[in-house]
Amino acid sequence: MNQQWLTTLMSKGIELEQSLRQQLQTAKEGLKTQLEDRGIRLSAADLAALLEEVSPKVSHAALSYALDIVRPFSAGMGLRVSRLSDTQVEMVIPARTRNLNESNGMHEGALTTAAIEAAKLLWSRHAPMGDFEVSISRIESSFYKTQTEEARVRLELSETTREMVLSSLRAHREAKAEAEIKIFDDHDQAVADFHLNLNFKHTPAIAGQTT
Template sequence: MNQQWLTILMSKGIELEQNLRQQLQNAKDGLKSQLEERGIRLSAADLAALLEEVSPKASHAALSYALDIVRPFSAGMGLRISRLSDTQVEMVVSARTRNLNEVKTMHEGALVTAAIEAAKLLWMRHAPMGSFEINVTRLESELFKVTSEECRVRMELPETVREVVLAEVRDRREAKAEVELKVFDSNDQAVAEFRLHLSFKHTPALPGSEG
C-alpha cells in the first residue's frame, strides 16, 4: 500500500474517521518491510483488510472502487461490496445501462461476472503469502426470474470447507472446490443461483514458505 491509494480514496470522497491516516500509516509501516522482503505488493483485498480494522464502511467503499481498478473486465459495472467477512460476502450489481440487456432487465452475463468476482474476493481473504491463483473450471446456473432492479449476490464459505482447501493448498500447492452463490432482488426474492467449480494454485513467496 502506498500514498497513492490514500489519494485515490480521498479523491472519491470517501469519508474516513479522523484518525484513519495515522492508523493506516502505522499499519503500512508495520507491514512494508515484511512484504517487500517477499516482493509482494499489497492487493485490493489486503487494502480492505487493513481498512476494515478501522472502518468496515470505508473498507467496503474502498474495495468496491478498487474492483474497477484491478479488474479490467468488470470495470464500469459499478460492483459494490455491501458485506464482507471471513465467511460471507454480498456484492451489489447496480441497474446501470452497462448491466442491462436490450429490454432493460438485468443481463445474465452481469450476474455471472458478479458471482465470479464475489467468490474470488471471499477466497482471496484467506490467500497464503505468495501467488494465489483462482480459476473457474466449470459454471452451473439456474435463473428464476428477470428483474430491472439492482441485485445482490451472496455467498457463504463454511469454515470447514475453507480449512480443507487451504490444507490441500499448503500440502500440494493446488486444490479444488465448489461454491454456491445466490442472487436476490431488492425485495429479497431469488433471481438466480450459481455453482462455481474453482481450482486453486499457490506459489509460495519464498522457497519452503507455507504462507
C-alpha cells in the same frame, strides 16, 4: 417558499455528491499510479484488511473502487461490496446501462461476472503468502426472474471447506472446491443462482523476496 427551499437543498445535495465522486475518482487514479510506479500489485483483500478495523463502510467502499483497478474485465459495472467477512460476502450489482440487456433487465452475463467476482473476493481473504490464483473450471446457472433494479450477490464459505482447501494448498500447492452463489432482489426474492467449480494454485513466497 418551501418549494424553493427544497429545490435549493436538492441542488446543493447534487453538487456535493458530484464533488465527492470526483474526489474519490481522483484519489483512486492517484493510488493506482503510485502503486504502479513502485511496482506494487494491489490486493483488494489486503486493502480491506487495513481499513476494516477503522471503518467497515470505508473498507467496503475502498474495495468497491479497488475492484475496478484489479479486475479490468468488470470495470464500469459499478459493483459495490456491501458485506464482507471471513465467511460471507455480499456484492451489489447496480442497474446501470452496462449491466442491462435490450429489455432493460439485468443481463445474464453481468450476473455471472458478479458471481465470479464475489467468489474470488471472498477466497482472496484467505490467500496464503505468495502467488495465489483462483480459476473457474465449470459454471452451472439458473435464472428465475427478470430483474430491472439492483441485485445482490451472496456467498457463504464454511470453515470446513476453507480448512480443506488451505490444507491441500500447503501439501500440494493445488486445491479444488465448489461454491453456491445466490442472487436476490431487494425483497429477498431469488433472481438467479450459480454453482461454480473452483481451482486454486499457490506458489509460496520466497524468504527475503521483495515486491
